[in-house]
Amino acid sequence: MIKILIDVHCHANLYLDIDKVINEAKNVGVEKIIAVAMSSISQRRVLEIADQYKEIYAALGVHPEEVKMNRNIENQLESIIDLIKTKKENICAIGEIGLDHYFVKDKELYPLQKTIFDKMLLLAQGLELPVNLHTKGAEKIIFDTLPSYKIPNVNIHWYSGPEIFLKKGIDRGYFFSITPALSYSPPVKKTVLTVDIEHLLLESDGPVKYTRKVGTPAMIRDVLNTISKLKEIPVIVLENQILDNTRKIFPKIFEN
Ligand SMILES: [Zn+2]
Structure with a gap:
């Protein structure tokens, strides 16, 4: 059976040459990419590329840094919410959302x-959609807030916060997606070593740069290999498990 990798968090709408990015991804077995929205403009663009490319799946939501980037976000909020409700059949998650x-x-x-x-x-x-969460520097409030809502599944993206909340997230069965920062970031390495393989996912967060290199979905192949070495688990076992995890949290991307 051919194994596939899935990038669960990518700002795919921001690439200048998205065809090239998708082709490079497919060359290393990355067959599906979840494009996460951030701003009011990116909601539309994410839907557009998800329509255009069979490899791309849309997640819509308002990024926590929008309050700083966009003076009009408060006024745009209701129309974004309406758009998300209208497009609920076309999206696999609410994201990227959170606090920063x-x-x-x-x-x-x-x-x-x-x-x-x-x-x-x-x-x-x-x-009844899973969420893709940004938690940077606001881990406590986020972990205090989440139990007030009935969310099908939680994906904590690029976790680098205190260990106490990492442990709490693990106890609650949250999924943690690992970025290429694994190659140099001690907190990301800590996350990989602490979270069991049943709750790990892969992400690029592209086009965020990693040691001056633009992040792309193709890079998650190396992330997988690094996790395999760190956890001393064969790549093939890990690949299978992460695919199962992704199916569990984002079932809608396996429907077609
Ligand atoms: Zn992101």
């Missing part, structure tokens, strides 16, 4: 960030 108290330094923006996050969680609960 690390890159967003202005504390006055935190209440709005939290309001948006709560609305996104409510949406995920109502639409």
Whole structure:
């Protein structure tokens, strides 16, 4: 049986040459890519590329840094929510959503960030969709908030926070997606070593740069190999398990 890899978190709408990115991914067995939205503009673009490319699946949501990047986000919120509701059949998750108290330094923006996050969680609960979460520097509030909602499954993306919440996430059965930062980041390595293989996923977070190289879905092949070495588990076993995990959390990307 041919194994496939899936990039569960990629800002695919931001690539200049998306055909090239998809081809390079397919050359190393990355067959599916979840494109996560961030802003009001990217919701439309993500839907467009998911329509255009069979390898791409859409996740819609408002990124926590939007409060800093986009002065109009508060006014745009209701129309984004309406769009997500209208397109619920076309999306596999709500994301990228969450809180950020690390890159967003202005504390006055935190209440709005939290309001948006709560609305996104409510949406995920109502639409019965999994969430793709950004937790940077706000792990405690996020972990305190999540039990108030009934969300089918939680994907914590690029976790690099305190160990106490990592352990809590593991106890609650959350899934952790690992980026190419694994090659140099001690907290990411810690995440890989702590989380059991039944809860690991792969992601590029592209086009984020890793040691000056633009991140792409093709890079998750190396991430898999590095996890295999770190955890001393054969690549083939890991590949199978991660595919099963991805099927469990994002069932809609396996429907067609
Ligand atoms: Zn991201």
